[in-house]
Amino acid sequence: MRILIVEDNARIGALTAEGLGVMGFCSDVAPTLLEAGELLSATSYDIVVLDLGMPDGDGRAWLVAARAHGLVTPVIMLTARSALGDRVDGLDAGADDYLIKPFAIEELAARVRALLRRPGAHLSAVLSIGQIVFDTIARAGTCRGQPLHLSQREAALLELMMIRAGSVVSRDQIEASLYSFDDPVTPNAIEVLVSRVRKKLANLGVHDQLVTLRGVGYLMIEPRD
Template sequence: MGGEGAALPPGDSVRILIVEDNARIGVLTAEGLSAMGFCCDVAPTLSEASELLAATSYDIIVLDLGMPDGDGRAWLMVERAHGLVTPVIMLTARSALGDRIDGLDAGADDYLVKPFAVEELAARVRALLRRPGARSTPILSVGAILFDTIARVGSCRGEPLRLSLREAALLELMMVKAGSVVSRDQIEASLYSFDEPVTPNAIEVLVSRVRKKLAGLGVHDQLVTLRGVGYLMLEPVD
């Protein structure tokens, strides 16, 4: 179970699991992080968190200590023992030094005391992603297209690509999978949270927008649609 929570392959959209029983805090945290380009799922119990870890992979876990079905530190120790390597940021109202030390000793990578600003949480997420081994080289390159996976910005032939958060996530995914077909289901799993509705033509529209922005900077026919199969980022031919 825990081993399924290992960090995503380098270049995929950053996915965060928020383990928080306070519905308001969970929603506000997810909304704040989503507005900064992260894909978030919220688990209101430790058991649901374990189920989500078994179902998908996460880059970061944001974990509240006081959960209704157990103590977050004890849960984390069990998950670590089962092979969980995903970085964990603990959230808690307990600010005493001993509590922070106990949390870090239980397997947390960072510690944030409530109340907190979502901007600080996002900065700590980015800091963990910059750690050696967290993700590979932050700059993706496919032909004339470049994408900085930390700054979340792309460029083409030296000119900036003006992308929405979702467009940037799609471009990143397609670049890391360049040369391989990416299905609609793969895109949905990487770019949308479990409870986020996806309209029938949402992926097609998203791909079309990114394709047009690439074409506007001189890159044509590199992001293609394979009807009934998926989408493909072509490696340029010299």
């Protein structure tokens, strides 16, 4: 899952991205509303975390305009403004949730997961494909009842492929979901990552469910009954 953090305070932005990263989310930080708009035009995000007091404008007004221009991505407003009227105005402007600073990163992550579990979203608390199970909150996977011992990025890949089970996922889509703009990505990084996850599944007795389609992408096959 990829998150856009719109925050002008470099320290808060970096700490938020780092904290969310520990919990399995990939994040980019936009220090201005202008850069936020550019990133949203260039990349698909699952959630936007939006600070209201930005140096180049008011986050609430920006969100109203963005919604009017078709932005459908869920938005969590992150601000020091705690008055009831501010919260109501923010939600009326198009925010899906509202979190007051200072905040615990665990609560922000929980709110992100809750938004992604809403009807029409694509994240369930527990994903299950055949003998493979992935707990999106604990960030832990099992195969045939045995733990998979996944690294953070391996867990993110398995989650993505299970969400998209039955559909081909291209290398570019995987890279966009799992890596921020600041992350170094070697030419064969995705192939190596898929290979590691496939090997861990095979070691626990599940073969040929995560397949490579040469020149096309990768596919998680749902087993037949």
